[in-house]
Amino acid sequence: MPLIKGTPYEVESSQLALLMEIGQRVSSMRATGSLTSEVLNTIRKYFRIKNIYHSNAIEGNSLNVGETRTVVELGLTITGKPLKDQAEAKNLSAALDFLEELAANPSRPINESDVRQIHLLVLKGINDNDAGRYRSINVEIGGSQFKPPAPESVAGEMDQFGQWLRKASVPGDLFEYEEAILAASAAHTWFVTIHPFIDGNGRVARLLMNLVLMRFRFPIAVITREDRLRYYDALEFSQASDLTPFVSLIAECVEESLEEYEEAANEQREKIEWAESLASKFDQKEKTRASNQYEVWKNAMELLKSLFKQNVEILGARSNLGDVYFRDFGMLEFEKYLSLKNFSSAKKTWFFRLDFRSGARASRYLFFFGSPSHAMKNKADVTLHISREEPPGSFHYEKLDALSAPNVPSFAEIGYKFDEEAFVVRTKDGNMCTEKVEFVSRRFIQDVVEMNFGG
Numbered sequence: 109m110p111l112i113k114g115t116p117y118e119v120e121s122s123q124l125a126l127l128m129e130i131g132q133r134v135s136s137m138r139a140t141g142s143l144t145s146e147v148l149n150t151i152r153k154y155f156r157i158k159n160i161y162h163s164n165a166i167e168g169n170s171l172n173v174g175e176t177r178t179v180v181e182l183g184l185t186i187t188g189k190p191l192k193d194q195a196e197a198k199n200l201s202a203a204l205d206f207l208e209e210l211a212a213n214p215s216r217p218i219n220e221s222d223v224r225q226i227h228l229l230v231l232k233g234i235n236d237n238d239a240g241r242y243r244s245i246n247v248e249i250g251g252s253q254f255k256p257p258a259p260e261s262v263a264g265e266m267d268q269f270g271q272w273l274r275k276a277s278v279p280g281d282l283f284e285y286e287e288a289i290l291a292a293s294a295a296h297t298w299f300v301t302i303h304p305f306i307d308g309n310g311r312v313a314r315l316l317m318n319l320v321l322m323r324f325r326f327p328i329a330v331i332t333r334e335d336r337l338r339y340y341d342a343l344e345f346s347q348a349s350d351l352t353p354f355v356s357l358i359a360e361c362v363e364e365s366l367e368e369y370e371e372a373a374n375e376q377r378e379k380i381e382w383a384e385s386l387a388s389k390f391d392q393k394e395k396t397r398a399s400n401q402y403e404v405w406k407n408a409m410e411l412l413k414s415l416f417k418q419n420v421e422i423l424g425a426r427s428n429l430g431d432v433y434f435r436d437f438g439m440l441e442f443e444k445y446l447s448l449k450n451f452s453s454a455k456k457t458w459f460f461r462l463d464f465r466s467g468a469r470a471s472r473y474l475f476f477f478g479s480p481s482h483a484m485k486n487k488a489d490v491t492l493h494i495s496r497e498e499p500p501g502s503f504h505y506e507k508l509d510a511l512s513a514p515n516v517p518s519f520a521e522i523g524y525k526f527d528e529e530a531f532v533v534r535t536k537d538g539n540m541c542t543e544k545v546e547f548v549s550r551r552f553i554q555d556v557v558e559m560n561f562g563g
Contacts, residue, residue, distance in 0.1 A: 112351065112360045113282050114272050115294045120352040126359055130285030133366060134326055136259060137373065154479075155365070156180070156331050160200045164312050165333040169193045183502030183547075195234050201227040203315055209433065211322035218277035218319065220270030223299070226315055230308045242266065243306045251340065254347045256303035272298070273316075279324050287346065288324035292317045293355045297346045311449050312447055317349060317358070327365035329358045401526060402445050405490065408524045408545075410439065411459055412492075412531065416475075416549040420462060423553060430466030430561075437461070440490070441475045448490045451479045459492060471560045472497040473517075474505050481521055488523025508536060517555035522548060 109118040161176040170193050171179065171186075177185050179197045186194060203226055210218060228240030240260045249256065257265055261337040275282040275289045283291040298319035305310050318328040331339050335357065365444040417434045424432040444454040457477040464471045473496050482490045495505040496516070508520045521534040530542045543551075 109352075112290050114275065114285075115298060116296060117294050117346070117349050117351045118483065119290065119350070120353050121300040123352055123355050123359070126297050127289050127355070128286055128351035130289065130359060130362060130366065134288075134528065138325060145273065147371050148523060153181075154368070155330065156201065157206055159204070159318070159328065160197055162332045163200060164193070164196050166331065167196075167310055167334050169196055171197055181503050183499045183504060192234060196230075198317075199230050199232055199234065200311065201503065202232070203311075205317050207315060207322065210319060212435075214277075214279055214323040216278075216317075216322075217274035220266055220272055223266075223273075223312065225271070225354070227305055227308055230311050230315075231305075235307060238306045239360055242304045244304070247303055247306060249303065252344055252347075254301070254344065263305045264391050266304050269298050273482060277320055277323055283324075285324050288321055288326045289329075289359055291324070292320040292326075292329070293351055295320050296358075297343065297351060300343065301347070319376060321362065325361055326371050330365060331357070331361055335361075360488045365519055366460060379469060384481070387538065398449070399442065401489070402442050404526060405445070405524055406439060408531070409459070409492070411550065412522070412545055416460065416462065416553075419553055423557075430464070433461075433462070433463040433467075435461040443520060444477075445490055448477060448479045462553070462556070464560065466561050468479070469561060470500045471556060472500065473556065480523060481534065483538060484521055484523050484532070484534055487525055487540070489526075491521050493521055494519060503539060515559040517552055517559065519548070519552050521554070 109120055110124070110350060111118050134373055157173065157177050160180060161171070161173045164171065164176070171189060175186050175189060176197050178186060179194045185191075206229055208283050210216075211223060224240045231239035242259075244259050246258060247256055271389045272282075272527075273295060279285055281286075293299055297311045300309055300313040305312070314331060321328050326419060338357060345353045347381060413436070417436070419428060420434045437460055440448075440454075440457055440459070444457060447454040448457070454477075459475045462473045463477070473483050473494060475492050475494055477490055478493045479485075480488050484491050495507045495515070496510065496511060498504060498506045508516055516536065518535045518537075519533050520536045523532045523534075523541065524530075525532050528542060531545055531548055532540060532542050533548060534540050
């Protein structure tokens with residue numbers, strides 16, 4: 109049986125043909141543009157809840173899918189359910205946020221400190237003494253004959269694993285794109301064999317596995333609660349260095365997710381066809397004028413976004429505030445621009461997000477496109493609305509217009525005036541002013557910092 113590159117593990121040759129077939133399906137979707145950011149964002153929330161629920165359920169968490177969604181998306185506490193179970197759901201959601209940041213730059217190697225940070229997020233507030241720290245005692249794996257290495261060996265074995273992970277986590281370095289499942293399976297198994305932490309090893313192993321898949325632009329593998337026994341049996345079998353049963357399980361999980369991706373891509377194609385049908389209702393002269401306007405508007409919005417990103421990076425590099433992140437969701441397509449311009453609906457219009465974190469305090473702002481408000485409809489065709497995550501960590505966003513807290517930035521909506529070639533800003537109190545593009549980003553970021561982190 110061939111060895112998996114750089115590891116002590118091997119896999120049956122018969123599995124390689126299946127993995128190549130899955131890899132070709134994923135490559136085909138990438139090549140045809142089907143795996144767009146639009147498609148990925150469409151199913152992100154679905155897979156997030158599914159992944160959190162099943163990963164926690166494997167470890168005995170009592171929350172069902174609906175309760176998991178309530179805790180993660182709404183930030184609500186469920187009466188009658190253990191607080192620990194609810195904390196586990198929130199923590200896994202935070203860890204997935206961190207994974208998305210790591211996956212966004214696949215050329216940056218994943219290192220040992222990243223693994224410890226993932227574990228810290230998984231156990232934060234549940235077992236702070238051991239969160240992110242390697243164990244100092246012997247441990248046993250329930251139901252397994254395998255004995256993890258002694259505590260004095262953990263640091264050395266994690267160093268060896270970390271050196272392999274640095275190469276394995278960068279596509280094209282140790283593994284080609286089509287070999288993503290092999291790399292992900294080996295990362296999971298090797299890590300869980302070391303069992304470096306007192307608790308949370310299974311969750312971290314599954315997160316690492318999916319981080320590798322995400323970096324190779326593969327759908328994630330959700331090991332379900334129903335597959336728990338098969339999962340444990342495959343891991344037990346892997347102690348003999350044969351990963352064939354485990355690779356087979358992960359391949360099936362990826363195929364199931366891939367079917368969801370393909371369905372989402374088909375739905376997206378139908379939406380595009382609908383948008384093209386809408387656009388065809390314009391006569392050629394109107395379409396040409398709208399297209400020209402869109403190009404001017406798009407360039408203005410790209411400039412605005414670039415200045416927000418630039419100022420966030422400057423703040424992050426020169427301030428002691430803490431961590432500041434910028435997340436880009438791409439530009440609004442012409443067809444959706446037409447829909448919003450004509451006050452029709454359009455889904456998934458996120459533009460970018462700003463995350464501010466300092467100690468225990470965090471503030472997250474989402475900028476998304478929409479039809480102009482009543483006050484702005486005579487000044488701009490399509491505007492940028494601003495919302496804030498409320499409460500922090502809930503993944504539930506409220507427009508700034510709807511928030512009455514004293515720490516809410518004044519800007520609520522941003523538009524572009526073609527006739528003046530300038531930006532117009534509407535504040536929460538209804539005032540409107542024309543501003544230079546440089547002022548808009550600086551003023552908003554300044555408001556956030558002073559109102560939320562100034563004390």
